[in-house]
Amino acid sequence: MQMDRVFDAGRLCATIASLPISTPNGANRSGKEAHMPASSFYRVFGGAALLLLAFTASPVRAQTYPDRNIALIVPFPPGGTTDIVARILVEQLGADLGKPVLIENRGGASTSLGAQMVAGADKDGYTLLFASATTFTTNPHLLAGIKYRLEDFAPVAMVVKVPFAFVVKKDFPATDIASFRAYALAHPGKVNNATNGPGSTVHLMGEIVARGLGVKFQHVHYRGAAPAMNDMLAGIVDSNVEALTNSAPNHKAGMYRALAVLSEQRLPQMPEVPTFKELGYPGIVGETWFAVFAPAGTPQPVLDRLSSSINRIVKTPDFARRMEAIGNQPWVMTPTELRIHVISERERLGKLIRDAGITVE
Structure with missing residues (x-):
């Protein structure tokens, strides 16, 4: 050609x-x-x-391509889970491509500042976005006036998914989902559930659990995951949907109890905990994820090179081992599959947001 x-x-x-x-x-x-x-x-x-x-x-x-350094924009501050995953990825991606891939943290406005930056970057493959699910699935429904669209990006590769477990404080009067549901039905609106803030992924996952079980939660919104987890550990709140990073070690240590996971299959980090799906609640499924995107219009050979390299890395045992250590699961998708998944989740979570009347200030 x-x-x-x-x-x-x-x-x-x-x-x-x-x-x-x-x-x-x-x-x-x-x-x-x-x-x-x-x-x-x-x-x-x-x-x-x-x-x-x-x-x-x-x-x-x-x-x-590439003949110079590549910037991977992480739309979160340094030190968080997203940043850690991105840094593990670029270690191997830079070696695979033959040029350094440098992390640039651009946090703020629920990932939209970093996304907006990449949407307006040169279409040459040298500025990429390490997006979370929030960027494309919930921000369009919750943030007024965001200055980017999914159509402004070319999907490159999925990297990992972050599973969640539904947990209750250690002295909560329920030991499984059946007894929890019975208690919540008998005390409508009395079960309080911690979130990482209104409209956060944890808030939406909690609402998925409540609606799937047919119960009502009193959501207690915190300014982030750390204070929500601290009050769970202190027994101040009844329940929470915790990322596996925290839920697995705290469950094993007896700090609180994990009653079910929101994954399609049981998780190797806590194999004794059932899925909601196997308990008869197929609609209670959810996770967040991290994926790489480039500006729309990036040459196809460049996109193919990036996608091939990232997928090869994600499939390696070393990457899987390092992800499992922080509670994540490698997840391989083609660019087409990634786009379809984003659109499907955007529609599903958008309906949930509208039905639950969730807004952010």
């Missing part, structure tokens, strides 16, 4: 170059009658040269 483009453009330039050109006295180089004024020739030849560049520049750049 590329060779055909180069040949055709070259033939066009050669053809134009063979045209007779008029000189100031009206004769061409052969001394015969002129057919094209010199000014017209140079305009046409200049246009042909630009056409040649347009046809060949992108394939040539894609062939040499």
